[in-house]
Amino acid sequence: MLKxxxxxxxxxxxxxxxxxxELMYETKNAYQLSQTLKMHExxxxxxxxxxxxPSFFYGSMYVSYGVGIAFSMAAFLLTFILFESSxxxxxxxxxxxxxxxxxxxMRLSRNIWINLFMSYDAELVEKK
Structure with a gap:
């Protein structure tokens, strides 16, 4: 599935x-809060x-709204419908x-945003 x-x-x-x-971020752990958004150049x-x-990733704030809504809906469906909470x-x-x-x-939103503008290039991988 994920290839x-x-x-x-x-x-x-x-x-x-x-x-x-290569990982775009300097650290793999997103929960190192001081390093969460630090990326390699x-x-x-x-x-x-x-x-x-400059300011390229400001657009990811719009994406984060949608991703946040998806996480919120998942939390709501789990608690309200599945666990029958108030x-x-x-x-x-x-x-x-x-x-x-x-x-x-935040990281997922950045990943989605940059992938809207760039695509995989198999020739780059073959040359290395």
Missing amino acids: KGNKLYSILTGKCPKCHL RCGHCQTKYKIE LAESFIAIVCTLIGFMPII
């Missing part, structure tokens, strides 16, 4: 969108520049989910 060459692979793993060989394998232009308890579950998964949501 190199698939955009979903790059989005879910945080790998370079061009070659899928370029890919060490294909030299793809991640920050295409509306207030479901609201608390949504807030806790958004706070707990915020580093993941």
Whole structure:
């Protein structure tokens, strides 16, 4: 399912969108909060520049809204429908989910955003 060459692979793993060989982030652990959004300037394998232009990743804030809604809906469905919790308890579950998964949501949004503008290039991988 998750194979190199698939955009979903790059989005879910945080790998370079061009070659899928190197992690875009300086640290793999998203929960090192001071390092959550620190990215390499370029890919060490294909030299793809991640920050295409200044403020490039501001657009990922729009994506994070949608990703946050998806996480919120999942929390709501689990608590309200599956566990038959009250509306207030479901609201608390949504807030806790958004706070707990915020580093993941931020990285996932950046991964989606950069993959909208870049695609896997198999020739780059073959040359290396």
